[in-house]
Amino acid sequence: MLAALEASCHVVLEGPPGTGKSTLLRSVAAQTDTSFVFVEGNAELTPGRLVGHFDPAQVLTKGYDPSVFIDGPLVTALRDGALLYVEEINRVPEETLNLLITVMSEGELMVPRLGLLKADPSFRLVAAMNPFDSVGTARISGAIYDRVCRIVMNYQDGSDEVAIVAQTHPEAEADFVAKVVEVVRATRVHPELRMGSSVRGAIDLVAIASRLAERRGQASNDPVGGLDAALVALSGRVRPFEGGARSVESIISDLWHATFGTSAAEDPPGKG
Ligand SMILES: Nc1ncnc2c1ncn2[C@@H]1O[C@H](COP(=O)(O)OP(=O)(O)O)[C@@H](O)[C@H]1O
Ligand SMILES: [Mg+2]
Numbered sequence: 001m002l003a004a005l006e007a008s009c010h011v012v013l014e015g016p017p018g019t020g021k022s023t024l025l026r027s028v029a030a031q032t033d034t035s036f037v038f039v040e041g042n043a044e045l046t047p048g049r050l051v052g053h054f055d056p057a058q059v060l061t062k063g064y065d066p067s068v069f070i071d072g073p074l075v076t077a078l079r080d081g082a083l084l085y086v087e088e089i090n091r092v093p094e095e096t097l098n099l100l101i102t103v104m105s106e107g108e109l110m111v112p113r114l115g116l117l118k119a120d121p122s123f124r125l126v127a128a129m130n131p132f133d134s135v136g137t138a139r140i141s142g143a144i145y146d147r148v149c150r151i152v153m154n155y156q157d158g159s160d161e162v163a164i165v166a167q168t169h170p171e172a173e174a175d176f177v178a179k180v181v182e183v184v185r186a187t188r189v190h191p192e193l194r195m196g197s198s199v200r201g202a203i204d205l206v207a208i209a210s211r212l213a214e215r216r217g218q219a220s221n222d223p224v225g226g227l228d229a230a231l232v233a234l235s236g237r238v239r240p241f242e243g244g245a246r247s248v249e250s251i252i253s254d255l256w257h258a259t260f261g262t263s264a265a266e267d268p269p270g271k272g
Helices: 002-006 021-031 047-051 056-062 073-080 094-106 158-168 174-189 199-216 223-234 248-260
Strands: 011-014 036-040 052-054 069-071 083-087 108-111 115-118 124-129 149-152 193-195
Touching (some): 011 021, 021 083, 021 124, 036 073, 047 052, 047 094, 073 083, 073 094, 073 115, 094 108, 094 124, 158 174, 158 199, 174 199, 174 223, 199 223, 223 248
Parallel strands (some): 011 124, 011 149, 036 083
Antiparallel strands (some): 052 069, 108 115
């Protein structure tokens, strides 16, 4: 990523949620001393919001003077030579994307009534996106792909994932954390699940398990309390295949029991 940016390339980071795209970018921004402009990509990101606008009240008195233009994130990044980080670029409307394409290929932006803005040479666009097959995302155009370099992010490997969870919850018991990560990783390869949980699920699970244990006066690694925490932390994050016969709760319970060596028969009545 650093080499690509040094080589004057724009970059797209592609990977499922929770694979460390934002973390990587924040760390790159911290290491290079370029400034960093963050934009959340969504359907409301119109060209006007990305570029900026003339303050309507001041236009009445001063007219379309450059001094009354309120810079949007793109103009700020072009002027300052900053890294413009667009999260979830595949949710951005087509007309806004077209603007970015022009900026990337021409290195300049034409703003109506403001004029032509040249990009500072250190301006870079870094975009993050989920892979095509995930829910609610569209394919971005070939015109974008032809102007960016691509870095694929995947789920952390097991030991890194344990380290991330342990770093967030230093108080948690190591064996419990390792098993929680094992359950979460198993959701990603489960034949009945289209989408598994990222490390965020493991982080939340460990946090909830510890609070729940406190409230119930149980051990923080109690497998039954842990299962309740797992259902809360994971059931909304995993997606079953359409028309699957089983509930996600039942799949998560199975994975939990298989990893912790417990059995559904030990669950208190009413569970499941
Ligand atoms: N290399 C890393 N070191 C420490 N924590 C990490 C690392 N990569 C990811 N994380 C943690 O994992 C979670 C998801 O990472 P994030 O960068 O937000 O993913 P994405 O942007 O791909 O959705 C966050 O809680 C983040 O702090
Ligand atoms: Mg992110």
